[in-house]
Amino acid sequence: MKKLFLLAVTAAAAALAPLPLRAADPGRILIAYFSWGGNTESLAGYIAAQTEGDLFRIAPVVPYPSEYTPCTEVALEERDTDARPEIKERVADWDDYDVIFIGCPVWWHEAPMIIHTFAESYDFSGKTVVPFCTYAATFRDETLAKIVEITPEADHLEGFGSVNGRTTGVDEWLDRIGMLPGASTGIDGVATDGNSDVTVYDMAGNVVYVGSRSEVSVPQRGLYIMRGQLKTAAVIL
Numbered sequence: 169m170k171k172l173f174l175l176a177v178t179a180a181a182a183a184l185a186p187l188p189l190r191a192a193d194p195g196r197i198l199i200a201y202f203s204w205g206g207n208t209e210s211l212a213g214y215i216a217a218q219t220e221g222d223l224f225r226i227a228p229v230v231p232y233p234s235e236y237t238p239c240t241e242v243a244l245e246e247r248d249t250d251a252r253p254e255i256k257e258r259v260a261d262w263d264d265y266d267v268i269f270i271g272c273p274v275w276w277h278e279a280p281m282i283i284h285t286f287a288e289s290y291d292f293s294g295k296t297v298v299p300f301c302t303y304a305a306t307f308r309d310e311t312l313a314k315i316v317e318i319t320p321e322a323d324h325l326e327g328f329g330s331v332n333g334r335t336t337g338v339d340e341w342l343d344r345i346g347m348l349p350g351a352s353t354g355i356d357g358v359a360t361d362g363n364s365d366v367t368v369y370d371m372a373g374n375v376v377y378v379g380s381r382s383e384v385s386v387p388q389r390g391l392y393i394m395r396g397q398l399k400t401a402a403v404i405l
């Protein structure tokens with residue numbers, strides 16, 4: 169009987185609760201990137217492997233000079249003339265993608281102009297854009313912000329900047345934004361605060377108590393989700 173009751177409570181919780189869960193299935197993922205020297209390409213490859221997404225290389229019709237200094241000159245000229253360098257190919261099956269990662273190196277303090285071309289070439293409504301970039305030292309945040317700015321119809325998730333394409337911190341970021349396959353679902357996906365015994369959520373997903381299990385108090389009697397020591401339960405408090 170007790171078991172039945174718990175089952176019923178759990179089912180009710182699952183049905184009612186818009187909990188702040190990581191997306192169980194973020195949908196189909198595309199990782200679109202531009203890379204000149206290979207750093208962003210290798211980071212994009214890593215993200216694709218971790219998320220099981222598809223890769224799309226944003227390649228210019230006219231290749232950039234392979235020498236560093238001439239490349240910086242072309243890039244600066246493009247930036248200063250607000251150019252839209254042409255892209256070789258289009259993404260096949262654009263409509264099938266739900267999440268679009270857009271990645272690039274920082275070029276002259278912002279995203280290369282070819283990223284603008286890309287952003288203006290597709291309909292981003294209903295898509296979720298995740299910006300990422302690689303850089304040597306500066307203008308990471310400005311570059312991530314630029315990608316957000318030029319895809320105004322999309323929703324956006326937290327971006328990531330990596331020094332020269334290093335993958336340190338990438339897994340944690342992907343986990344945080346719910347892009348790792350097999351992310352928790354249902355009430356087991358409720359996040360926990362590792363420093364406390366227990367976290368209690370109301371049915372709207374708000375944290376109402378964090379602390380020791382023996383001292384739990386809630387604003388009013390009702391159905392709550394309690395999470396502690398990697399166990400989740402729907403409880404009446």
Ligand SMILES: Cc1cc2nc3c(=O)[nH]c(=O)nc-3n(C[C@H](O)[C@H](O)[C@H](O)COP(=O)(O)O)c2cc1C
Pocket residue numbers: 202203204205206207208209236239240241243244272273274275276277278302303304305306307331332333
């Ligand atoms: C044209 C050009 C401009 C750059 N401007 C910046 C910059 O403003 N800030 C920075 O930290 N790195 C800058 N860099 C360094 C690159 O962002 C960095 O090396 C990046 O990881 C290269 O990525 P890629 O190998 O995918 O092309 C620039 C590099 C180039 C070629």
